[in-house]
Amino acid sequence: MKACLIEAPGRTRIVQYYPKPRLDQEHNALVRVYAAAQNPPDSFSTRQDPGRPGHMMGSDFSGWVDQLLLSGEKRTTMTTETTGKSRFDLEVGDRVCGMVLGNASKGSGSFAEYIATSSDLLVKVPDEIRMEEASTFGMSLWTAIQALHFKSNLEWPIRPPKKKGERDQPDEILIWGGATSVGMFAIQLANFSAFKVVDVAKSSHRELLETYGADIIYDYSDRNSIERLMDENRNVALALDCVASTSTVEECIGLIRREGGHVHHVLPMPPDFQNPRQDQVTTKFSLVHSMLGDNMSWSSYLFKEPIKETEVRKDFEMAKKWFSFDQGYVYQLIKEKRLKQLPVKISHVFHHTEEGLKLMDCDQLRGQKLVHILQS
């Protein structure tokens, strides 16, 4: 198969004859990839850890189930247990989307004609969604779900369902970096949980972000706007920092209400980072890949303490509730037209990969997701 590999720091290479991934018990579904959306780690992994020459690139994908393996036997159709209560049917030929571990190994990456993954984490693509759009329901959506629902304890589904303004106080959430891909999904999730969404993004994205459900937007490129945000004493107990520089994390901590709260950040802080309000505000960083249930040893350099095997298992079990084919919450939210995909910009990876990666580097993709089409 064709695949895109890291060749050397800053350089990628398309190889024409790369071995197709083999199925095993954990990675029991082979998917023929149609489209693969690009994420910042695809770009920075070509230059720094965990990317190494020979590692396969890409995490997000949409495509068709090509082969399934159950109990060591190849199947053309299968039925899988999900939570023990419900069952779902996944068949060869089904349209699916999801995420794999990209840029960190020689055997896995979505910028390739085929990927192997767990059949438990394949989301069914509803008929009315185009495959290129479906490829955007990958890493950034998973990151937002992990940050808000797995690590910051947002309940889902909410019972009884609530409308905006019907939450108990505090009812505001701060999303710093609302125009990031993670941010655009986080805004939607916060809406489903009936939060009023306070967003930090350039005001040029206002119209777009309002379509995702942002309520109030402060412009980070306008100091007056940020000072207004600081002065307003908003009732925020939870913040998600989708930019996660030390200064944005500090600003988020400062914006948590007097009584205290929590800030989740999507990148690790340097070892000497000090939380200026550690008695009132907790902070956490997590890595989306723990939801895949795989060994996380490659990521140990990002954490002060190694991620526990039990945490990975817990994330994987929770991920199944969100991503199991047509039984997971994500399929239902897409099907009901509540969860919206990201705006896409199309590229053809096997002709223009370098150009695509440069585009991401040059920040020319604001408010858009670059999607590579892998099949002609």
Ligand SMILES: NC(=O)c1ccc[n+]([C@@H]2O[C@H](COP(=O)([O-])OP(=O)(O)OC[C@H]3O[C@@H](n4cnc5c(N)ncnc54)[C@H](OP(=O)(O)O)[C@@H]3O)[C@@H](O)[C@H]2O)c1
């Ligand atoms: N923890 C994990 O497992 C995990 C997983 C995936 C991604 N990440 C990380 O999460 C971050 C976001 O990823 P993404 O894919 O969502 O990024 P993205 O879509 O590429 O984000 C680009 C956007 O960032 C905005 N931005 C830049 N600086 C900003 C600032 N100071 N304040 C507010 N907005 C700012 C820009 O918005 P404007 O146009 O408004 O300037 C730009 O549109 C990346 O650093 C990525 O590496 C972490």
